[in-house]
């Protein structure tokens with residue numbers, strides 16, 4: 001937090017209710033422009049929390065944070081280079097597994113984060129229950145439920161963001177990339193040799209991105225590491241080695257690992273009505289349960 005100003009980014013997949021949450025937090029105090037040099041709309045707004053003026057930026061809705069699409073690049077560039085003190089990751093609580101794919105990538109960027117479970121009314125209506133404490137502990141972030149459309153949960157969200165930014169707590173959640181881990185370690189060490197780069201980008205995030213052969217990460221590396229050619233040679237060697245040993249391209253392995261973790265987390269912390277029914281052994285109960293969920 002700089003002085004009494006706090007910059008907060010609002011991130012989320014399309015249709016998770018991000019703009020609704022944005023409106024709930026900022027009210028009518030909004031401004032629309034474009035991100036520099038591109039025709040992607042940038043909506044900003046603000047609210048006050050005590051003495052602090054919180055500037056909120058509505059990032060483009062994206063499913064992922066690769067550098068393949070303009071929207072994803074814009075969102076990622078903002079998170080990397082505009083220095084938000086925190087990010088609110090808005091997710092559709094009725095569709096947590098799919099939404100987590102973006103959440104994991106935000107966590108890898110090590111920006112202080114609040115996970116906002118929006119659309120809690122929809123989840124509830126569908127009989128979906130989420131173990132919020134468990135999820136918060138597993139991911140190492142605060143979890144705040146909201147119903148954006150009904151203006152429910154906005155104050156709690158503001159409170160949590162304020163606490164988080166005051167502590168500058170960075171998430172320490174890591175995806176286990178299995179056989180790629182020793183390579184990520186080697187690459188992170190090479191990246192950390194340039195302290196300027198290490199101060200700008202989280203070394204592990206950069207290592208994963210380079211293993212994915214992410215075009216923008218290559219550019220960032222060339223721009224900021226004193227021995228970029230040496231590091232790129234190492235990346236090429238490690239990617240080749242991974243392909244040979246694991247029998248699949250490094251970038252595919254990274255995507256699979258993320259999907260696997262999304263599925264594991266959803267399985268552990270989200271319960272769907274079908275599963276509740278499955279656990280019932282009594283036939284009469286099962287009959288009642290099926291009627292209840294409309295089958």
Ligand SMILES: Nc1nc2c(ncn2[C@@H]2O[C@H](COP(=O)(O)OP(=O)(O)O)[C@@H](O)[C@H]2O)c(=O)[nH]1
Pocket residue numbers: 012013014015016017018019020021061118119120121122146147148149150
């Ligand atoms: N039921 C319900 N609908 C919501 C909620 N939040 C947003 N919506 C609706 O979901 C749709 C998409 O919302 P929007 O904010 O445009 O999503 P965005 O694409 O993430 O910006 C709109 O029709 C909203 O009214 C919520 O908490 N509950």
Ligand SMILES: [Mg+2]
Pocket residue numbers: 018019020061
């Ligand atoms: Mg929107």
